[in-house]
Amino acid sequence: MASLNVGNLGEYLREQRRNAQLSLRQLADAAGVSNPYLSQIERGLRKPSAEVLQQVAKALRISAETLYVRAGILDAERDREEIETRAVILADPTLNERQKQVLLQIYESFRKENGFEVVIGESAGGDADSKADSKADSKADSKEDVEADANEDVGPGPRTADGSDAGPRQAGR
Secondary structure (H helix, E strand, C coil): CCCCCCHHHHHHHHHHHHHCCCCHHHHHHHHCCCHHHHHHHHCCCCCCCHHHHHHHHHHHCCCHHHHHHHCCCCCCCCCHHHHHHHHHHHHCCCCCHHHHHHHHHHHHHHHHHCCCCCCCCHHHCHHHHHHHHHHHHHHHHHHHHHHHHHHCECCCCCECCCCCECCCCECCC
16 A cells, blocks of 8 residues: 555654553544554555544544644644634534534535635545535525515515505514
8 A cells, every 4th residue: 555645644643642652552442443544544554534633633632733734634824713613513512423514514515605615524525515515505595595585575464453454564573
């Protein structure tokens, strides 16, 4: 297997693991990844996803952003806010994993729609991205529909004492 350009990441992970006095197996268990997979990351043979890096960083009690930079996922100063937003979503104990992934996919689609490059999260695969885009589009359309409906007439309004219309009723009134 050819070595990818993640040797720097692997060396850094090994150094951090040793500083934390953890065996490869202990770190793999704490991060929720397999022992062989973590070994391949350390040897520069595999490029982990942002989610795996987040789990490893949490297990090592180090900054996930540092790992993103070393993995080449993030430029050192670029997209700090995006990373922080992702970290908050991933760390939220009130959301289950499916909810976190859907929320991240919607966040990515809004960033794309607004002209910002999505740096992380492309490991989910093309189908997941296109599903996220269509979900986000339908959610955005639904929001626009709701806003349009709120500004339109919503049917007959109040009646006068003689039974005639007093005028159209507006939503929110």
